[in-house]
Amino acid sequence: MTKKFHCATNSNFPLKGNVKWTSPSNIALVKYWGKRPVQIPANPSLSFTLKNCFTETSIEFEKAEKFSLELYVDGKKNKSFLNKIETFIDRIKEYCPYIFHYHIKIKTTNTFPHSSGIASSASGLSALALCLVSIEKKALNLSDEEFYKKVSFISRLGSGSACRSIYGSIGVWGEHASFNGSSDEYAISFTDISPVFHSYQDTILLVDKGKKEISSTVGHDLMNNHPYSSLRYNQANNHMVQLKNILKSGDLFEFIKLVEKEALTLHSMMMTSDPYFILMKPNTLSIIQKIWEIRAERKLPICITLDAGANVHLLYPNNIKTEVLSVIEKDLIVYCENEQYICDEVGNGPKLIMEHYA
Numbered sequence: 352m353t354k355k356f357h358c359a360t361n362s363n364f365p366l367k368g369n370v371k372w373t374s375p376s377n378i379a380l381v382k383y384w385g386k387r388p389v390q391i392p393a394n395p396s397l398s399f400t401l402k403n404c405f406t407e408t409s410i411e412f413e414k415a416e417k418f419s420l421e422l423y424v425d426g427k428k429n430k431s432f433l434n435k436i437e438t439f440i441d442r443i444k445e446y447c448p449y450i451f452h453y454h455i456k457i458k459t460t461n462t463f464p465h466s467s468g469i470a471s472s473a474s475g476l477s478a479l480a481l482c483l484v485s486i487e488k489k490a491l492n493l494s495d496e497e498f499y500k501k502v503s504f505i506s507r508l509g510s511g512s513a514c515r516s517i518y519g520s521i522g523v524w525g526e527h528a529s530f531n532g533s534s535d536e537y538a539i540s541f542t543d544i545s546p547v548f549h550s551y552q553d554t555i556l557l558v559d560k561g562k563k564e565i566s567s568t569v570g571h572d573l574m575n576n577h578p579y580s581s582l583r584y585n586q587a588n589n590h591m592v593q594l595k596n597i598l599k600s601g602d603l604f605e606f607i608k609l610v611e612k613e614a615l616t617l618h619s620m621m622m623t624s625d626p627y628f629i630l631m632k633p634n635t636l637s638i639i640q641k642i643w644e645i646r647a648e649r650k651l652p653i654c655i656t657l658d659a660g661a662n663v664h665l666l667y668p669n670n671i672k673t674e675v676l677s678v679i680e681k682d683l684i685v686y687c688e689n690e691q692y693i694c695d696e697v698g699n700g701p702k703l704i705m706e707h708y709a
C-alpha cells in the first residue's frame with residue numbers, strides 16, 4: 352500500500368542546496384484521538400489550517416561520505432529536539448533514502464512561543480517534511496500533486512496531525528466514504544465550503560503555557576483499551592458526514608453544536624481512560640462558561656474547541672471580529688496566563704520561501 356511512496360536515488364539528486372518553507376499549525380474540528388502502528392488513525396479527522404501560527408524551517412544540505420544532522424532552533428544549536436528529529440528521520444528512511452547521502456543543517460523557528468502550550472509538532476514536522484521532499488521533487492521532477500501527497504504522507508509519520516497542515520483551508524485525514532480520495536496514509540484538501548469559513552477566526556486563549564503532563568502519544572495509546580473507543584470512533588465517522596454538510600451550507604448554529612461536542616468528547620475520553628487524566632485547568636472551564644454566557648446574551652455565533660491541552664480556541668466568523676475582540680479584552684483575558692492570547696484565522700497552507708540547488 353505504501354509502496355508508491357518509496358523512491359530510488361539516482362544521479363539527478365543535487366550535490367548541495369538550500370530550501371526554506373513555512374508551514375502552519377492546524378486546529379482539528381473532528382479530532383484524531385487513537386491510532387495504530389504506524390501512525391494510522393483510528394478515525395478520520397478534519398481541521399482548519401491556521402495562518403499566523405507557523406514554523407519557518409530551512410535546510411542546507413551537501414553531499415557527504417557519512418550522513419549527519421545539525422539543528423538550530425531560534426538561531427541556537429539544539430540537542431533536545433535533535434533526538435526527536437532523528438527518530439523521525441529513522442521512520443522515513445525507506446521513503447526518503449536520499450537524505451542519508453547528505454550533511455543536513457536544519458534551522459527552525461516558530462512564530463508562536465515554544466512555551467505557549469500550542470503544539471509545534473504539526474507545523475514543525477510538516478515544515479521539515481516540505482524541505483526534505485523538495486530535494487526529491489527537484490531530482491525526480493514530481494508534479495505538485497505528487498509532491499504534496501508525499502509531504503503529507505511523510506509528515507504523518509512524524510506526527511499524525513501534521514499531515515493535515517499541508518493543505519489550506521481545510522485538511523481531511525483518514526479514509527471516509529464521504530470524502531473522495533481520503534486516505535489513512537495522508538491528508539487531502541477539502542474545498543467545498545461556504546465562504547464564511549475561508550476567513551474564520553481562531554483566537555487562542557492561553558490558559559496554561561506549561562508543558563503538558565501527558566503527551567498526545569500516551570493519550571492516543573490509552574484509546575486502545577478504552578471502554579468507549581468504538582463508540583467514539585463511530586461518532587467521529589458520523590461527525591465527518593455532518594460536518595461536511597455544515598461546512599457547505601454555512602449553518603453556524605449546527606457548526607457550533609458539532610465542534611463543541613467534538614472538543615468535549617475528546618476531553619471526556621481523557622477523563623475516562625485508564626489511567627484517567629485531565630488536561631483542562633480551572634480557567635479552561637471558566638472561559639468556556641463565560642463564552643456560553645456571552646453567546647446566550649449577545650446571540651453571537653462563537654464557539655470553543657480544545658486540543659490536547661488547557662488552552663481554549665475561540666472560533667467565530669470574521670464579520671464579528673471587532674465585537675469578539677472587545678469581549679475578549681473585557682471578559683476573557685482575566686482567565687488567560689499573563690493576559691495572553693493569539694489571534695489566528697484560517698489560512699492557505701505552507702509557503703515556499705526559497706529554494707536553490709547545485
Ligand code: DP6
Pocket residue numbers: 378379381382383384390396470472509510511512513567568571617658659
Ligand atoms: C488532540 O498529532 O499530536 O490535537 O500522531 O502522536 O504526534 P501524534 O499525535 P498528534 O495528536 C493530535 C491530537 C489532537 C487532535 C487533532 O489534532 O486531531
